[in-house]
Amino acid sequence: DSGVTQTPKHLITATGQRVTLRCSPRSGDLSVYWYQQSLDQGLQFLIQYYNGEERAKGNILERFSAQQFPDLHSELNLSSLELGDSALYFCASSVGLAGMASYEQYFGPGTRLTVT
Amino acid sequence: AQTVTQSQPEMSVQEAETVTLSCTYDTSESDYYLFWYKQPPSRQMILVIRQEAYKQQNATENRFSVNFQKAAKSFSLKISDSQLGDAAMYFCAYRLLYNTDKLIFGTGTRLQVFP
Numbered sequence: 001d002s003g004v005t006q007t008p009k010h011l012i013t014a015t016g017q018r019v020t021l022r023c024s025p026r027s028g029d030l031s032v033y034w035y036q037q038s039l040d041q042g043l044q045f046l047i048q049y050y051n052g053e054e055r056a057k058g059n060i061l062e063r064f065s066a067q068q069f070p071d072l073h074s075e076l077n078l079s080s081l082e083l084g085d086s087a088l089y090f091c092a093s094s095v096g097l098a099g100m101a102s103y104e105q106y107f108g109p110g111t112r113l114t115v116t
Numbered sequence: 117a118q119t120v121t122q123s124q125p126e127m128s129v130q131e132a133e134t135v136t137l138s139c140t141y142d143t144s145e146s147d148y149y150l151f152w153y154k155q156p157p158s159r160q161m162i163l164v165i166r167q168e169a170y171k172q173q174n175a176t177e178n179r180f181s182v183n184f185q186k187a188a189k190s191f192s193l194k195i196s197d198s199q200l201g202d203a204a205m206y207f208c209a210y211r212l213l214y215n216t217d218k219l220i221f222g223t224g225t226r227l228q229v230f231p
Binding site: 002031033035042043044045048055056058088090092094104105106107109110112 | 153158159160161162163166207216217218219220221222223224
C-alpha cells in the first residue's frame with residue numbers, strides 16, 4: 001500500500017458524459033501528479049499540482065481539467081468523454097519538487113475508466 | 117525531447133534464474149533520474165529501483181540491480197533468483213533532476229516467470 005488513495009476504483013460511463021476522479025496523496029506530500037495509461041499511448045503524464053497550484057502540464061486534453069484543494073486532495077475532471085478516453089488513470093504523490101532533495105513518486109491503485 | 121525505449125515487449129525466465137530487461141533513453145541533459153517500476157496484474161505501480169545519473173555506482177535493491185551506462189544511455193534491470201511473484205509488466209522511466217518532475221515512461225516489458 002503506497003498511502004495514495006484513489007476513488008472510484010472503476011467507472012463505466014457513456015460517451016459525452018463528465019466524470020470526476022479523486023485522489024488523496026500520502027500524508028505530508030505536497031505534489032500530486034496525474035498519469036493516463038491506455039493501450040495505445042502507454043503511460044503518459046497529464047498534469048502536476050504542488051501545494052494547490054498547477055506546476056506542470058503534459059499531454060492533457062482541453063476537455064480534461066484538474067485541481068488541488070487546500071487539504072491537498074486532487075480531482076481530475078474529464079468531460080465530453082470519448083471512447084478513446086477509456087484508460088487507467090493514476091494519481092501519484094511526492095513530498096516536493098524537482099531540484100529539492102531526492103524523492104519518489106508513489107502511485108495510487110488507479111481508476112479504471114470505461115467509456116461505452 | 118526525452119524518450120525512453122524498451123525494445124523487449126516480452127521476456128520469460130525460469131524460477132531461480134536471472135533475467136535482464138533492457139532500456140535505452142535519449143536526452144541531452146546531464147542531470148536526471150532513472151527508475152524501474154513494476155506493474156503486477158493488480159495494476160499497482162511499484163517502484164523497484166532508482167538510479168541517479170550523477171552516481172557512477174549501479175543501484176542495487178536485494179535481488180534487483182541495474183547496469184547504468186551513461187555514455188551509451190542504457191539502463192538495464194537484472195533480476196536474480198527470479199520468483200513467481202516477479203511476473204509483471206516492468207516500466208523504465210526517466211525524470212529530469214531539475215525544472216520538471218514528470219516521469220517519462222517506456223512502453224514496458226512483460227515478464228513471465230515459469231516454475
